[in-house]
Amino acid sequence: MNYKERLSQIQEIEDINLKKQLIFYLQTSAYTYLGPYTEFVQKLPDDLKKLCTLQRMQTIHAKEFFDNKNIRKDKNNANGDMTKIPVDRMNNEEDIFQTAINIFAELLRRNSKYTVNRKAKDKINLVCRGYALMLASTLKAKFIPARVRVGFAKYHEKNIYDDQWNVEYYDLEQKRWIMVDVTSLGSENKVKDYALDIPKNQFITAVEAWKNIRSNKFKEKEKIVDTGGYEGIKAAWLQLMNDFSCLMNNERSFLFQPSYMYECKDNYYYIRDFTDKELIELDELADLMLENDNNLDKLYKLYNSETKYRKLLGLSTWN
Secondary structure: OOHHHHHHHHHOOOOHHHHHHHHHOOOOOOOOOOHHHHHHHHOOOOOHHHHHHHHHOOEEEOHHHHHOOOHHHOOOEOOEOHHHOOOOOOOOHHHOOOOHHHHHHHHHHHOOOOOOOOOHHHOEEEOHHHHHHHHHHHHHHOOOOEEEEEEEEEEEEOOEEEEEEEEEEEEOOOOEEEEEOOOOOOOOOOOOHHHHOOOHHHEEEHHHHHHHHHOOOOOOOOEEEOOOOOEHHHHHHHHHHHHHHHHOOOOOOOOOEEHHHEEEEOOEEEEOOOOHHHHHHHHHHHHHHHOOOOOHHHHHHHHHHOHHHOOEEOOOOOO
16 A cells, blocks of 8 residues: 555545544644655655564664673674774764654665665664654655654563663554554664564553652562652653653654753752642543543644643753
């Protein structure tokens, strides 16, 4: 099925609520807009495994640099000859290339041959958000409804749920949303089958994490952790705000968070403690997000009326 046939199939859906959702998640944001690269990605493989594997081969996960401090000395790495990567190239280039159009433009600038044989020096070093942006923008360009979801993955480490950005797309044949993780968990440079349809018990959205913490449903040994060093309910709060924003088609960088969440101590910003009123507000937001497909209009209205969810604290904040 080509992209024109998909659009026609969506337009013929009789369920008005579902049709509205799918059309909404065909729309792009400043982060998933591809502009002149739209036609390029439309020609990429339609087969999901081939598409995700191809994407994986254009990139190196930044965590590999963190886990292996000597990786740049490795000539025979699974990613290719790591000694050829320029010394001034950042381990996490997502700090620079924060939008899908930036990522694709830079990949093609480095090497116009978008193949599985890309050399390490021509790859871009990203984390899960960048992977999710690439896939979501590509699927949208192919007229496949897609949205970035933020939550916690259980498949990285036993008893640990750590923060993860994935993609949900709507399969018109199966008539359901399917969760995909393109990062493929390291340097194997291939996408495992289970990552193309992640089991519900292996990934929880941030809202599910919030609800489970508030109702004490996690087992004693299980932990919710965030890469930034937060655990438990504060980690869930942070990712709840990210997931809310993504559900609104605003996949902003995790470098920029709602300013109302923070307090400044010793010239450094920390996620502050909750007020009782905020806990109630967040519980109400979580209830809406848990049934997001039925509450899209309410969530959209709340997101646009409550400006605190959109006023962001940037890195270059002036006091």
